[in-house]
Every structure is written in structure tokens, then in C-alpha cells.
Amino acid sequence: xxxxxxxxxxxxxxxxxxxxxxxxxxxxxxxxxxxxxxxxxxxxxxxxxxxxxxxxxxxxxxxxxxxxxxxxxxxxxxxxxxxxxxxxxxxxxxxxxxxxxxxxxxxxxxxxxxxxxxxxxxxxxxxxxxxxxxxxxxxxxxxxxxxxxxxxxxxxxxxxxxxxxxxxxxxxxxxxxxxxxxxxxxxxxxxxxxxxxxxxxxxxxxxxxxxxxxxxxxxxxxxxxxxxxxxxxxxxxxxxxxxxxxxxxxxxxxxxxxxxxxxxxxxxxxxxxxxxxxxxxxxxxxxxxxxxxxxxxxxxxxxxxxxxxxxxxxxxxxxxxxxxxxxxxxxxxxxxxxxxxxxxxxxxxxxxxxxxxxxxxx
Amino acid sequence: xxxxxxxxxxxxxxxxxxxxxxxxxxxxxxxxxxxxxxxxxxxxxxxxxxxxxxxxxxxxxxxxxxxxxxxxxxxxxxxxxxxxxxxxxxxxxxxxxxxxxxxxxxxxxxxxxxxxxxxxxxxxxxxxxxxxxxxxxxxxxxxxxxxxxxxxxxxxxxxxxxxxxxxxxxxxxxxxxxxxxxxxxxxxxxxxxxxxxxxxxxxxxxxxxxxxxxxxxxxxxxxxxxxxxxxxxxxxxxxxxxxxxxxxxxxxxxxxxxxxxxxxxxxxxxxxxxxxxxxxxxxxxxxxxxxxxxxx
Amino acid sequence: xxxxxxxxxxxxxxxxxxxxxxxxxxxxxxxxxxxxxxxxxxxxxxxxxxxxxxxxxxxxxxxxxxxxxxxxxxxxxxxxxxxxxxxxxxxxxxxxxxxxxxxxxxxxxxxxxxxxxxxxxxxxxxxxxxxxxxxxxxxxxxxxxxxxxxxxxxxxxxxxxxxxxxxxxxxxxxxxxxxxxxxxxxxxxxxxxxxxxxxxxxxxxxxxxxxxxxxxxxxxxxxxxxxxxxxxxxxxxxxxxxxxxxxxxxxxxxxxxxxxxxxxxxxxxxxxxxxxxxxxxxxxxxxxxxxxxxxxxxxxxxxxxxxxxxxxxxxxx
Numbered sequence: 001x002x003x004x005x006x007x008x009x010x011x012x013x014x015x016x017x018x019x020x021x022x023x024x025x026x027x028x029x030x031x032x033x034x035x036x037x038x039x040x041x042x043x044x045x046x047x048x049x050x051x052x053x054x055x056x057x058x059x060x061x062x063x064x065x066x067x068x069x070x071x072x073x074x075x076x077x078x079x080x081x082x083x084x085x086x087x088x089x090x091x092x093x094x095x096x097x098x099x100x101x102x103x104x105x106x107x108x109x110x111x112x113x114x115x116x117x118x119x120x121x122x123x124x125x126x127x128x129x130x131x132x133x134x135x136x137x138x139x140x141x142x143x144x145x146x147x148x149x150x151x152x153x154x155x156x157x158x159x160x161x162x163x164x165x166x167x168x169x170x171x172x173x174x175x176x177x178x179x180x181x182x183x184x185x186x187x188x189x190x191x192x193x194x195x196x197x198x199x200x201x202x203x204x205x206x207x208x209x210x211x212x213x214x215x216x217x218x219x220x221x222x223x224x225x226x227x228x229x230x231x232x233x234x235x236x237x238x239x240x241x242x243x244x245x246x247x248x249x250x251x252x253x254x255x256x257x258x259x260x261x262x263x264x265x266x267x268x269x270x271x272x273x274x275x276x277x278x279x280x281x282x283x284x285x286x287x288x289x290x291x292x293x294x295x296x297x298x299x300x301x302x303x304x305x306x307x308x309x310x311x312x313x314x315x316x317x318x319x320x321x322x323x324x325x326x327x328x329x330x331x332x333x334x335x336x337x338x339x340x341x342x343x344x345x346x347x348x349x350x351x352x353x354x355x356x357x358x359x360x361x362x
Numbered sequence: 363x364x365x366x367x368x369x370x371x372x373x374x375x376x377x378x379x380x381x382x383x384x385x386x387x388x389x390x391x392x393x394x395x396x397x398x399x400x401x402x403x404x405x406x407x408x409x410x411x412x413x414x415x416x417x418x419x420x421x422x423x424x425x426x427x428x429x430x431x432x433x434x435x436x437x438x439x440x441x442x443x444x445x446x447x448x449x450x451x452x453x454x455x456x457x458x459x460x461x462x463x464x465x466x467x468x469x470x471x472x473x474x475x476x477x478x479x480x481x482x483x484x485x486x487x488x489x490x491x492x493x494x495x496x497x498x499x500x501x502x503x504x505x506x507x508x509x510x511x512x513x514x515x516x517x518x519x520x521x522x523x524x525x526x527x528x529x530x531x532x533x534x535x536x537x538x539x540x541x542x543x544x545x546x547x548x549x550x551x552x553x554x555x556x557x558x559x560x561x562x563x564x565x566x567x568x569x570x571x572x573x574x575x576x577x578x579x580x581x582x583x584x585x586x587x588x589x590x591x592x593x594x595x596x597x598x599x600x601x602x603x604x605x606x607x608x609x610x611x612x613x614x615x616x617x618x619x620x621x622x623x624x625x626x627x628x629x630x631x632x633x634x635x636x637x638x639x640x641x642x643x644x645x646x647x648x649x650x651x652x653x654x655x656x657x658x
Numbered sequence: 659x660x661x662x663x664x665x666x667x668x669x670x671x672x673x674x675x676x677x678x679x680x681x682x683x684x685x686x687x688x689x690x691x692x693x694x695x696x697x698x699x700x701x702x703x704x705x706x707x708x709x710x711x712x713x714x715x716x717x718x719x720x721x722x723x724x725x726x727x728x729x730x731x732x733x734x735x736x737x738x739x740x741x742x743x744x745x746x747x748x749x750x751x752x753x754x755x756x757x758x759x760x761x762x763x764x765x766x767x768x769x770x771x772x773x774x775x776x777x778x779x780x781x782x783x784x785x786x787x788x789x790x791x792x793x794x795x796x797x798x799x800x801x802x803x804x805x806x807x808x809x810x811x812x813x814x815x816x817x818x819x820x821x822x823x824x825x826x827x828x829x830x831x832x833x834x835x836x837x838x839x840x841x842x843x844x845x846x847x848x849x850x851x852x853x854x855x856x857x858x859x860x861x862x863x864x865x866x867x868x869x870x871x872x873x874x875x876x877x878x879x880x881x882x883x884x885x886x887x888x889x890x891x892x893x894x895x896x897x898x899x900x901x902x903x904x905x906x907x908x909x910x911x912x913x914x915x916x917x918x919x920x921x922x923x924x925x926x927x928x929x930x931x932x933x934x935x936x937x938x939x940x941x942x943x944x945x946x947x948x949x950x951x952x953x954x955x956x957x958x959x960x961x962x963x964x965x966x967x968x969x970x971x972x973x974x975x
Contacts, residue, residue, distance in 0.1 A: 506913025634804030
């Protein structure tokens with residue numbers, strides 16, 4: 001017998017039960033060994049197939065109730081990771097464990113059920129709403145799919161519109177092109193919430209918005225998280241925004257995790273030269289702190305032909321010979337802080353003269 | 363006759379598509395297009411002719427009269443003359459609209475349904491399935507449309523059903539191609555991903571999210587095929603592969619009157635005037651519809 | 659670039675095989691026994707069996723197909739069931755006539771289409787433009803078998819200027835480019851040229867108008883460049899597409915000529931096909947369609963390759 005839960009929308013959710021099972025210590029989502037290669041050119045006569053290693057062995061946990069931020073340059077695999085988690089793309093290998101249940105395995109949780117509990121908000125607010133569906137119908141679609149009656153689903157849609165700050169009487173019957181970008185993104189958030197998910201993946205969800213609108217939507221996200229006890233996976237290239245909203249941050253570089261740790265620890269003392277470069281490139285509010293020199297030289301290497309050794313080594317200012325030979329594993333470098341860098345110690349303690357010593361050595 | 367694939371089929375992009383009253387907007391723009399308006403009006407008149415033939419035709423289209431063979435235009439009692447068996451031309455032209463419109467429009471309607479289904483499935487599923495389906499479709503592109511129609515109709519033998527079938531086969535590939543390309547475009551929008559993420563099954567997604575966004579463009583493309591279909595269908599009858607005598611059908615009438623061009627030339631070309639009118643009006647209406655939908 | 663050419667050429671093989679399979683199946687699609695056309699229903703059983711073996715109808719389908727393809731590659735498409743002559747001879751004899759007609763028609767259509775299209779494109783929105791656009795729509799909408807009849811009425815029946823049928827004195831293989839033959843070609847060629855004229859006009863008009871709207875044309879004019887140079891520039895940009903469209907149209911004409919050839923009794927593939935259909939001469943039907951379709955496939959190939967060469971931006975899939 002299913003327990004009737006009273007959720008914060010004040011409706012008995014008989015159709016959509018979500019229950020916490022493993023307790024707070026159990027990660028909500030565990031990702032192990034996630035791989036995704038895209039074949040961009042088929043193997044022909046004597047040629048090897050060209051592959052892009054979009055996600056190349058990623059492990060991480062998302063704890064209940066936290067916001068995990070994922071940052072990295074475009075093309076580093078953060079959006080691919082998000083789509084793999086939702087199984088919008090099929091991973092080549094890797095295991096997803098949702099609250100103790102392996103996704104898609106026997107005795108685990110079904111993909112459909114996992115998708116209900118994990119919802120996603122996309123970057124492009126225009127493209128993520130069907131132009132020929134009213135706002136209300138777009139939000140009601142998910143619950144309907146999961147068996148809610150149309151009238152019930154619409155009722156829920158209107159409640160959610162109210163929750164995200166759009167007056168239902170004014171907006172329910174409008175179409176996407178009649179809304180502004182920020183309003184559309186609120187609708188997308190409402191649509192994601194309609195399935196009462198436990199985890200929300202926000203893939204560059206505020207990146208396309210004006211700064212003022214972005215702040216409003218961020219605050220809305222913070223409020224909603226409180227109210228519904230949500231867990232966020234917040235993907236962005238904007239380090240300021242990630243710092244503002246995240247409890248923990250994961251830095252990705254070319255399909256791999258470069259560094260991971262509590263937000264403040266990571267921002268205060270980055271252990272990976274890539275993170276350090278990203279952070280020093282952040283525009284500062286203080287004019288005296290602004291730098292003019294580019295912290296990172298060159299473009300990221302071609303993800304088709306990955307460099308030998310550490311994949312950051314060709315651009316790394318502190319690389320030593322060992323870096324070009326072996327790829328360093330993700331290893332702890334502090335409390336709840338880990339990085340995949342041989343020179344983590346040096347980077348963390350800011351011994352900036354490493355380049356010189358490096359050059360003297362060679 | 364060429365069926366050219368126009369890549370300019372307008373697809374509603376999620377940004378610009380004004381949805382509420384989208385079709386009203388299209389029709390209000392269409393109404394301001396005098397050429398399309400007149401074309402539409404003429405088509406309506408011909409359609410009315412077909413529907414109300416028994417009330418409009420002064421005589422039976424089948425009653426022959428050896429005494430009144432091949433009368434010229436303006437003969438008393440036969441305003442448009444008579445054919446080689448003395449049947450009233452006006453009545454036969456009016457009745458002819460029924461069969462001619464039917465065999466001209468039906469293949470496109472059939473092909474619209476079948477071609478859309480094939481193309482939408484191929485476009486939505488993508489991957490290997492898509493490749494296989496589209497490669498098979500490609501084979502049909504190795505035949506010029508007229509040749510394909512005549513080859514099929516010729517092999518199957520004369521008859522209305524066979525000619526309908528042949529023309530349907532001719533029009534499925536181009537419609538399927540357009541449907542596939544439009545669907546592939548729509549499939550890549552995030553709202554399809556979002557629908558998948560909500561756990562909806564493929565059929566539900568196609569029904570609720572894909573159809574509404576692709577059927578319009580496929581429909582507009584299909585209307586541009588009606589003109590070709592009219593000409594081809596009547597052409598098959600003209601060759602003796604479609605309608606059989608004594609049915610009143612414009613293409614067949616042209617055929618049976620071919621020898622009469624030496625006796626009474628201007629009566630014998632009248633059925634062609636009808637085919638041409640329908641064909642050109644369909645083209646103009648379809649052009650108008652396309653530019654009315656192409657909001658830029 | 660090289661791989662594109664290579665792939666495009668290789669692609670012809672499966673398509674040709676598929677086309678041949680389709681043509682082969684045509685005979686087996688058709689109702690009734692193809693034997694009925696060869697031997698009368700009351701023929702003795704031994705005769706039926708003998709003829710059946712001679713035509714190979716007694717073997718299983720895949721084997722028949724295999725044999726048929728092998729023989730087709732060697733240029734043997736079987737015998738006509740109507741007159742017992744080799745299908746290959748009949749088809750190629752007719753194909754020469756059809757090509758003659760189609761090429762002349764293409765030439766007329768292409769020349770007029772380019773002329774009309776350029777004029778309309780240059781003076782977009784003018785009365786001339788509307789007139790030309792009207793003609794173009796008419797050209798693609800007209801039932802050309804009907805147009806053929808009209809031309810016969812005017813030029814043969816009423817004015818007695820040109821003959822209404824046939825391909826000139828003697829058999830069709832006697833053709834020479836002399837007036838007594840050419841006069842037979844004029845009406846069918848004009849009739850057939852109407853569709854490519856319409857299609858080329860539309861294409862050229864759209865392209866010329868688009869190019870003239872580009873900023874670089876403004877820039878050329880601003881630089882004080884003579885109008886002739888601007889025109890040359892337009893030609894350079896439009897020519898590849900116009901030629902490609904024309905190449906494809908030539909292929910469509912090969913198919914479309916069947917109706918026109920019937921009207922004018924022009925001894926080409928169309929007339930051959932028409933007769934084959936009514937005599938239920940399936941080997942001829944099959945052979946004609948196969949040859950025309952392969953011709954069309956090769957024509958498409960050439961158009962694609964030429965276009966890729968002329969305009970590297972276009973890499974067709």
C-alpha cells in the first residue's frame with residue numbers, strides 16, 4: 001500500500017510517490033565510471049574511427065539537499081554529463097545509483113521512474129518549450145504522462161505558475177513567444193517541478209538571461225530548493241554564479257573531473273592549475289584586483305587527439321615531466337577536497353615560482 | 363514534370379512562430395494576396411461544379427447521338443459543342459470534374475498520410491532506421507516521376523485503382539523526404555528532450571509535440587504536388603491507363619477527341635483547358651500559401 | 659573532395675542494383691502470366707513449356723533475377739514478346755530519337771529560362787517580372803500533351819506550316835540535320851521545352867534577385883564598377899545552379915516525353931513504352947524503363963559531380 005504523502009502543493013500525491021530511503025548519509029545520486037564517446041567520422045578504408053571523448057570516466061556523488069556546481073569551459077563535457085544522467089544520451093559505460101538503487105538494472109529503479117525523480121532545465125528557454133502548446137499545457141504534460149487526469153494536471157500547473165512568480169490568470173493560456181526570456185525560464189522551472197522531482201539538473205539554466213533577471217531566477221531557485229527540499233546539480237560556465245549557489249563545486253576539463261571540493265575551500269585555495277586559472281580569470285568587483293594578463297594560454301587541445309599524460313599539461317604553467325607521461329588520478333588534497341594534479345601541493349600553497357624551477361630542471 | 367524538392371519549406375522555429383491564431387494570421391495574409399484569392403475562387407467553382415454536377419449539367423454525360431456528332435461551339439442546345447459520339451460537351455466537362463479531381467487529389471492525400479508517417483518515424487527515430495528508410499526512398503528518386511507512374515500503371519494494367527496506386531507511390535518519396543527533414547529539425551529542439559526527460563513514450567511525444575509542429579510544413583509542400591498530380595493523373599487517362607470509356611474524365615476526353623482536331627479543333631481541346639485551369643490555380647494557391655506561412 | 663567524388667560514384671552501384679530489381683519485379687507485379695502474351699491460350703502444352711524454358715519463366719524468381727542481371731550487363735535484355743526482336747536494339751534505337759528531342763527541348767527551355775529569369779530578376783517587381791513569373795507558373799502547370807494538341811491545331815491544321823506527326827521521311831535511323839527532318843522536330847521540341855523553361859525561369863529569377871540584394875553588389879556599384887561587370891558577376895554565381903537544374907530537367911524530360919511522343923507519334927522511347935504497354939510486351943516495358951532509369955541515375959551523378967566541382971560550397975549528401 002502506497003503511503004499518501006502530503007506535499008507542499010497541498011495535494012495528495014498518490015500518483016507520484018517519492019520517498020527518501022537511505023537517509024541523509026546516502027548520496028542521492030552516485031555516478032561511477034561514466035563514459036561517452038561520439039564517433040564523428042566512421043572508420044573507412046584503413047582509417048580508424050575518429051572519436052570525441054566527451055565524457056571520459058567521471059565519478060561523483062550528489063548528496064541529499066546540496067547544490068553541486070559543475071564548471072568548465074564550453075566543450076568540457078558538462079552538458080553531456082547532464083544528458084547522460086537523464087539518459088537523453090546513452091552512456092557507453094558507467095553506473096548510476098539513485099538513492100541506493102541502480103538505474104536500469106534488475107532490482108534497481110526503472111529509467112522512467114528515475115526520470116520522474118530527476119528533472120532538467122535547459123539553457124535555451126525558447127527551444128525548450130513547444131511553440132504550439134500553451135504554458136499551462138506544457139507544464140501539465142509531464143504529470144499527464146505519469147497518469148494524472150488532465151484537469152488535475154492543469155490545476156497543478158496553475159499552482160506551480162504561481163509558485164514561480166507568474167500569475168496563473170495572466171500566463172496560463174499564453175504561448176511561449178508571448179513571454180520574455182526570464183519568464184520562459186520560470187515556466188521551464190515550473191515544468192520541471194511539476195513531476196515533484198528530488199533532483200533538478202540546471203544546465204546553464206540562467207546563463208542566457210540578463211544579469212538582473214538572472215539574479216531573480218537564482219533567488220527563485222534558492223527559495224524553491226528550501227520549500228521542496230530539492231537537490232540541485234547546477235551546471236554553468238559562470239564561476240561567480242556557481243560560487244553563489246553551490247555548496248560543492250566540481251571542475252571539469254576535457255571530459256574528466258579536474259578538481260572537486262567544498263565551494264569556499266576550492267575558491268580560496270584551488271589545487272588544480274586549471275581551476276586556479278579559471279578563478280583568476282573571474283572578473284572581480286574590485287578594480288584594483290583586476291588582472292589584464294590572460295591566465296590561460298591557448299585553446300583546449302583537440303578532444304579527438306588527447307595529449308599524452310595529464311590532459312591539461314600542454315597548457316599548464318607548472319607542468320613537470322611526469323605530467324606529460326602519466327594521467328594523474330583524482331586524489332584527496334584536503335578535507336572534502338580532491339584534485340587530479342601531481343603538483344597540487346605547490347599550486348595550493350601558491351608557490352608561484354614553479355615555472356622557473358621547472359625550466360631550470362629541464 | 364518535375365517534383366522539385368524545395369528546401370525552403372518553412373518550419374515554425376520555436377522563437378518566431380506566433381501560435382495563437384497562427385492559421386488565422388496565415389489566412390488573413392492569404393486574403394490580401396489577390397492572385398491566390400482568385401485561384402482559390404476558381405478552384406471553389408470547379409469543386410462546386412463537381413459536387414452539384416447532376417443539377418448543373420444540362421444533359422446526361424452519357425447520352426450519345428449519332429446525329430449530333432462533333433458539333434462546334436455555340437450550337438443550339440450544345441453551348442460547348444459535342445464529342446465524337448454526340449454527347450454534350452458542357453455536361454461531360456461538368457461531370458468530368460468529379461473523376462478528374464478525385465484521381466488528381468486522392469494520390470496526394472494518400473501520399474500525404476503515408477509519406478508523413480514514414481518521414482516522421484524516420485526523422486524521429488533517427489540513426490540506422492532513418493538511414494535504411496531514406497535509402498529505400500532514394501531508390502524511387504532514380505526514376506523521373508512520370509516514368510515511375512507510367513511504369514507502375516503500365517505493368518499493373520489499365521484501370522482507375524491501378525492509376526491511383528501508381529501515383530500514390532510516386533508522391534510518397536518526396537513527401538516522406540520533406541517530412542523527414544522537418545521532423546529531424548524539430549526533434550533537435552530542447553522541448554522534445556524535455557518531454558523525453560518527463561518519461562513520455564515516443565508515441566506520446568510524436569502525438570503531442572511533433573505532429574503539431576511538422577504537419578503544417580508537410581501540408582504546404584503537399585499542396586504544391588496537387589498540380590503535378592492533376593496533370594499526371596489526366597495524363598495516365600490520356601494514355602488510356604486510367605479512366606475507361608465512357609466515363610467522363612478530362613484526360614480521357616482529350617484522348618478520345620484527338621482525331622477530332624481536324625474536324626472540330628476547338629471543342630477537342632476544352633478538356634485540356636479544365637486540366638490546365640485546375641493545375642495552374644493549385645500552383646498559385648500553393649505559392650500564396652507558402653509565402654503567407656513564410657513569416658520573416 | 660576526392661573522397662566525396664569517390665563515394666558519390668560508388669553510390670551509383672547499389673542504386674543501380676535497386677533500380678534493376680525494381681524493373682525486374684515490374685513484370686512479376688503485373689497481373690496474368692507474361693506467357694499469355696507470347697503463346698495463345700490454346701497452344702499445345704509442349705509448345706508452352708518450350709517457350710517458357712526459352713524465356714526462362716520456369717525457374718525460381720531469385721535465379722531469374724540473377725540470370726537477368728548477368729545478361730543485362732552483357733547487353734542482352736531479352737526478346738520482345740510482340741515481334742521477337744532484341745529488346746536492346748529496339749530500346750537504343752528509340753533512345754537516340756528521344757535524346758535528340760530532349761536535348762533540343764532542353765536547349766530551348768534553358769535559353770528561354772535563363773533569358774526570362776535574368777530579366778525578371780533584374781527588374782524584380784516590375785510589370786515585366788509579373789509577366790515572366792506568370793509564364794513560368796503556366797509552364798510548370800500546363801499539361802504538355804494538351805499544349806502539343808494546341809500547337810498541332812494551330813501550326814498543322816489551321817496554318818499547315820509544320821507536320822503533326824512522325825520524324826520525317828524514311829525510317830527514324832535515316833535522320834539528318836536537314837529541314838525536311840528538322841521540321842518534324844519543331845513542334846514536339848517546343849512542347850517539351852515548356853516545363854524546363856518554367857523551372858529554369860523560376861530558379862534563375864530567384865537567384866538573380868537574391869544576388870542583386872547582396873551587399874557586395876552594392877559595394878561593386880559603389881566602387882563605380884560598370885554594370886556589365888556586375889552582370890558578369892551575377893552570371894558567374896547563377897550559372898552552376900542553372901546548369902545543374904537543367905541537367906536534372908533533361909532527365910525528367912526523358913520520362914516526360916512519353917506523353918508528348920504519343921501526341922506527335924515521335925518514334926522514341928515514349929512511343930515504344932506506350933506500344934509495349936498496350937501489347938503487354940513486358941520485356942520491352944522492363945528494358946525501356948531500366949535503360950531510362952540508369953540513364954537518369956548517371957545523369958544525376960554527372961550533375962552532382964559537376965556541381966561539386968563548380969561550387970565547392972555545395973556538398974550534397
